[in-house]
Amino acid sequence: MTDYPTLTLNDDRQIPQLGFGTFKMKGDDATQPVKTAIETGYWLIDTASIYENEEGVGKGIGDWSDIFLQTKVWNDHQGYESAKQAARDSLERLGREHVDMLIIHWPCPDKGKFVDTWKAFVELRDEGLAKSIGVSNFREQDLKAIVDATGVVPALNQIELHPAFQQRELRRVHEEMGIVTQCWSPLGQGDGLENETISRIANETDSSAAAVVLAWHLHHGLLPIPKASSEDHIKDNFSALKLALSDDQIAAIDALDSEDGRIGPDPAEFC
Numbered sequence: 325m326t327d328y329p330t331l332t333l334n335d336d337r338q339i340p341q342l343g344f345g346t347f348k349m350k351g352d353d354a355t356q357p358v359k360t361a362i363e364t365g366y367w368l369i370d371t372a373s374i375y376e377n378e379e380g381v382g383k384g385i386g387d388w389s390d391i392f393l394q395t396k397v398w399n400d401h402q403g404y405e406s407a408k409q410a411a412r413d414s415l416e417r418l419g420r421e422h423v424d425m426l427i428i429h430w431p432c433p434d435k436g437k438f439v440d441t442w443k444a445f446v447e448l449r450d451e452g453l454a455k456s457i458g459v460s461n462f463r464e465q466d467l468k469a470i471v472d473a474t475g476v477v478p479a480l481n482q483i484e485l486h487p488a489f490q491q492r493e494l495r496r497v498h499e500e501m502g503i504v505t506q507c508w509s510p511l512g513q514g515d516g517l518e519n520e521t522i523s524r525i526a527n528e529t530d531s532s533a534a535a536v537v538l539a540w541h542l543h544h545g546l547l548p549i550p551k552a553s554s555e556d557h558i559k560d561n562f563s564a565l566k567l568a569l570s571d572d573q574i575a576a577i578d579a580l581d582s583e584d585g586r587i588g589p590d591p592a593e594f595c
Contacts, residue, residue, distance in 0.1 A: 328367055329565065331547060333479040334502040335456055339425070340392050341542060342565060343368035343549035344558070345508065349377050357553050358384025362391060364562050370482075370549045371418075372396035372429055373410060378417035385418075393418065394425035396460060399595050402428070402437040407444040411453060426454035427482060431466040432595035438462075442470040442478075458482065460508070461591040464497045471501070480504040485546065486512035487522070487537060487577050488585030495546075510548030511537050513587055521580060525573045531563070538564035540577045 330338040344361040346354045346369070354377040358369055362385065371381045372395055385391050395418065401410035411426055426445055431438045438459075445457040459467070460482035471477050481498060485491050485507035498505045511517060517533040526533045534550070538561055541548040552558045569577075 328365070329542065331504050331545065333456055333504055334477055335479055337424075337456055337479070339456075339480070339504065339547065340366075340368040341547050342366065342538070342562070343370050343392075343506070343547065345549040345551035346371045346377055346381055347375060347508070347551050349375065349380070349551070349553065351377055352380040352383065353377065354380035355384040357558065359386070360555050360558050362388055364559050366558075366562065368392040368394070368549070370394050372398065372427075373401070373414050374398040374429065378414055379419075382417065382419040392424045393420065394427060394458075395423055396427040396429040397441065399430050399432050399435070402432060402435060402441045404440040404444045407441040408448060411444075411448050415453060422453050422455060424454075425456045425458055425479065427457075427480075428459045428462075430461045430594055431459070431463065431591055433466065433592065434595060438466060439470055439473045442476070443474055446474055446476050458506075461594075463591055464494065466591075467497065467501060467503070477501055478503055480506045480547070482506040482508055482549075484509050484586060484588045485541075486510055486516060486585075486587075487519070487540065487580040488512055488516050488582050489587065490578070490581040490585075492581070504547055505545075506547040506549060507541055508549060509587055510541055510546075510550050515587070516580070519580065521576050525569065525576065528573070529567060529569070531567050532560050534561055535564040535567050536569070537577070539567040539569050540574060543569060543574055
């Protein structure tokens with residue numbers, strides 16, 4: 325991992341700052357892209373039980389035992405016992421004895437089970453089945469609820485975050501609580517790549533729009549996990565690690581934030 329930027333988690337472990345996402349890659353369709361990503365240099369691979377590709381991801385990782393691997397427990401498996409079983413099932417599909425990061429996929433506040441799920445996660449970590457534990461799509465009140473109940477602060481919160489939806493208030497909460505911000509749909513599912521400001525900066529830096537957006541994430545200490553299937557896109561996203569944007573360029577992208585920029589579901593309602 326020489327020259328690969330990392331962030332320090334609140335459990336003192338290091339996490340690679342640029343990850344590889346596998347959303348919408350079903351089954352073995354994930355195997356070759358994961359192999360290509362690792363050969364390109366990615367050191368973090370993200371999956372989830374609901375993606376139905378954990379076996380394919382495991383095949384793609386193969387003998388690379390030091391890859392930072394993370395997966396997520398889906399909403400239907402929330403609750404103390406069911407979350408424990410779901411985590412073990414994921415490990416079996418991945419072909420691993422542990423994952424580096426185990427994540428609650430959504431809080432599902434109406435179900436009222438995420439605190440019990442988090443208690444199970446703490447025990448799974450203590451048993452060595454997950455080296456670190458985190459959450460995804462949690463709001464401030466959800467984060468505080470699990471910390472109040474267990475005293476254990478999530479290592480990260482994986483949230484929707486891209487130039488049109490920058491989540492500044494939640495990022496502030498993360499900083500105060502010592503939680504790393506990991507970003508799903510960091511490119512806005514491609515919708516923002518044709519933005520005039522992004523295109524201008526891409527021309528100025530002789531880079532792709534995707535690399536510009538990912539460099540913006542990295543500049544702010546965020547951890548993006550872009551998904552790509554083709555070798556060209558996988559390598560192009562990785563090139564963001566070598567791209568430094570000017571203060572003016574960063575400020576221009578900062579100005580793209582929008583109150584109605586959310587693409588995915590609202591965590592308050594989704595389950």
